[in-house]
Amino acid sequence: MDSILRYIQSYLDPRVKVSPGAAGNMFWVLVYIMLVFAGLSVAVIAMNWLERKILAHMQVRLGPMRVGPHGLLQPIADAIKLLLKEDLMPAAADSVIFWCAPFVVVLAAFTVFVVVPFGPAHAITDMNIGILFMLGVSSLSVLGIVMAGWASNSHYPLIGALRSSAQMVSYEIAMGLAVISAVLMTSLNTSGTGTLSMIGIVQAQQAQGVWFVFKFFPLGLIAFFIFAVSMVAETNRAPFDLAEAESELTAGFHTEYSGFRWSLFFLAEYSAMIAVSSIAVTLWLGGWLRPFPNSLTGNLWNLIFSLVPGATFLFLGALCFFNAARMPKHPLFRIQTIGLAGFGVVLALIGLILFVPAVSIRVQDIFWFSAKVAAFMYLYIWYRGTFPRYRFDQLMQMGWKVLLPMGLGVLVLTATAGLWPIIEHTLWHP
Amino acid sequence: MTDQTTLPHLDLDSGEKPFLDANELVINMGPQHPATHGVLRVILRLDGEKVLGLECVIGYLHRGVEKIGEHRTYTMFNPYVDRMDYVAAVSNGLGYCETVEKLLNVEAPPRAQHVRVILTELNRIASHQLWLGTHALDIGAITPLFYTFRDREEILKIYEKYCGARLTTHAFRIGGLQYETYLGFEKEVKNFLNFFRPKIDEYEELLTTNRIWVERTKNVGVISGEDCIALGVTGPVLRASGVKWDLRKAQPYANYKNFDFEIPTGTNGDTYDRYLVRMVEMRQSVRIIEQAVDALPEGPIMAKVPKVMKPPAGEVYHSIEAPKGELGYFIVSDGSTQPYRVRVRPPSFVNLQALDKMCRGQLVADVIAVIGTLDIVLGEVDR
Amino acid sequence: MAPVATPFFFYLFAAIMLIGGILVITRRNPVHSAVALIVTLLAQASIYLMLYAPFVAGVQIILYAGGIMVLFLFVIMLVSIDRSLRERQFNSQWLIGLIAALALGGLFIAVYLKGKNIFPERPLSIMESDNTQRVATLLYGQYMFAFEIASLLLLVAIIGAVVMAKRRI
């Protein structure tokens, strides 16, 4: 019993600076898996609510307002509705594959998070092939989409599946090229080769003192741009949501799905969005690093930046209180007001806990990482509110004729820029 | 009989081409499809994603409006015409009232004419707003829809205040107006104009220079001016193809000749030009309304019209420029209280004929865009 | 990190691979075969991980499961399979083929029984942590020429596939 406790506590030692997977601590690996997946589910639920609210406010409407204060409980109501719905399967569908497809998509979207580094010690594990693993596993979701479209045995899903898989396969190439140019940058300032490990990539940015998006300006920025475009295409979101173009193909590959299995597709779509955003954050935006980790150093700056997470939550809590105070003073609104105020209290409490130095030190990496990912999530919503939809041939043209050559060019130029000292040396001193 | 009822299936042994090499794939779009604006059914013949040709199947919303007209008195039929193009009900009413007035040989008094112009032009704006919202939604931009509906609401409020109805207004009567304008009508209309002018810029900001929007609409659904005339296409579609033909100028009715406005025309005849033409038309409508409100004369609102209308036997055709194109009424009178025959020339129905011509050789996604840009209302197509 | 419970995972993945392989060659519907093959490939990627070859495992997932198998599924969907479902699944010389294959199997068994001792189990310290780097060094160093030839091969394959599959060039 004692040894078990010691085994558990050994990882909590602040001197441990590696992920539980790398430390070989199975207990904490399991804990982290559960934490990550629970956090992911909460994030998807929150994203659902935020998307509807933000999109609504962009479009001069209110969005969900009825279920809970400001519609806060709407996603939960939706989830319950989906779970209670009848699970239909078309008579002519291929039952085994129809049954498997949503699980394949969800598995692919969730497994990716095994290597996502929320902090130097906050990843389930650190893999030597981290980024390759992420790209590979997320590309498996194409299989699920193709299976779903084919197994439905219906025209619209099949066309939708063919469209979306063609789209995902083609944009994967541009995406891969952009990723490689970022991986190339990790090999600079080191004696040997670079690294594919997600944690290693962030550490390389820390060591080089610059986020890769600003490295070799504007090369890093262009690579980041290529990735940012193709990650939207990769997740089949607006303006590249042709596979689900409601005005053309009703709902694309999941037209025949309903209830629980449809909600799995939904879950997978949103967690895939979070996954690709975390790749972008890790590769170009310095992962868990706080802003200016190298230039604004010293105890004072450390203290100021360690206060940001708590302050953010306090601010959110205050926002809740403000809105609770603005609620109509009518007995019918009493429960809603109390609920909103209670939500504010919870947020404020989290904020206060985050002010505790011991907690703040351990958690601020996660905060910065999540904040950066959240910015990407906001971008996704913003795109959806602003852009019309591309046509299929224009989409393919953009992938193959614009992003792919750009990616190749950036790759070559990055390599050249990285080797420039050597090239220069040979040029002037042959 | 048995041969008729079996479904056609892909019989590989009889030498029929299989899916992969099939030159044609027939897809049925509608009548229940989010993008066909009501109950239009389009049978598409496709080669992969390319449209080889298409056929429209209409009649799902047929209510026999013309036939009903033969069994109602002239006054009683007036509200029915509102139900044809329910998006531009006021224009329909104007056309009908003017036609019967022509038959009766009466003319509405100037004040009535001015109010008619104001309400009809407001209606043109409302119709174009609805078109813009749904068209953009079809192409994938969801936000303009909410913007246009927000602003269209203000127009509907004016209607509601004027005649109690928002959509199918029945605003005009044969010989003039039923109601005098309400107190503060001019002010409210002017307020709306001031409110609305920057809103057009807002719509344009979202779309006009949006790269994706331009790529999706430029050179899509191109139709030449000659083809338009040959097919009888009218309205903004015709003008976008470069033909300067607007009945408000060509055969001025009401008192449009007193107002100063321009007719926008396009050059390419593609979806983008049609979009631009309609945007300018909204601005021109604002201009017309402004002049009409400023010059709103005092006086009676109803001409001398007999209680029981018995127009002299004969026939009359009169057309106006509805938001969607030339809206014509052909009425044959046999001297009784009911028309012998009412025939409507609806712009949507005639414009819809151009769909096949505009879509050939384009992609499936373009068909959606072209249906949107034609601005059809199925209530009017099927009547 | 040392692998845990090696025998358990080995037998698990081996069983998945073999069952998947059997399904590949026995299913009537090619889509089912393809799905079984994907399962086999993924199990094999796990086996690579157990063999301290994470880079090969990653390539296996990204290329085989994510690339080649998607191609297979695409083609299966394009060629209508309705007819082939109703047909005989095995060709006329299936018996001879089976006997020949089993003879080959017998040969394998004989070889492995006899030569058991030439495959020693040497506990080697291949570090997992720099596997990718070492593969890269070899690939871009010693095997540079082979690497270039492989890229040429891929180019030829791309052009060949396009020429074959396009209806009108």
Next chain:
Amino acid sequence: MESLLHISTLHYLVLGAALFLLGVIGVLTRRNVVIVLMSIELILNAVNLNLVAFSRMWGGMHGQVFAIFVITDAAAEAAVGLGILIAFFRNKETVNVDEVNLLKW
């Protein structure tokens, strides 16, 4: 029992051989070209498994590098094979391997 629980190179080789056999059986007995191509993939994978196992046995990286080359080959083979299959299907409307017995038509 001890030899079963102690996973040595031989275990991987036997697994590879079994996979190879399955592939050979598939190639030799199936009619459907798609499944024949998939069986070839099985064979290539069996080879890869052996290569990686040997690489582990000798402690070098050459086997793994070779496995990567084999995967490249497999991709090229699948692309060309499926291209031929589509051309074939378009002309003969069949995917059966034993109907490809004409040199021209």
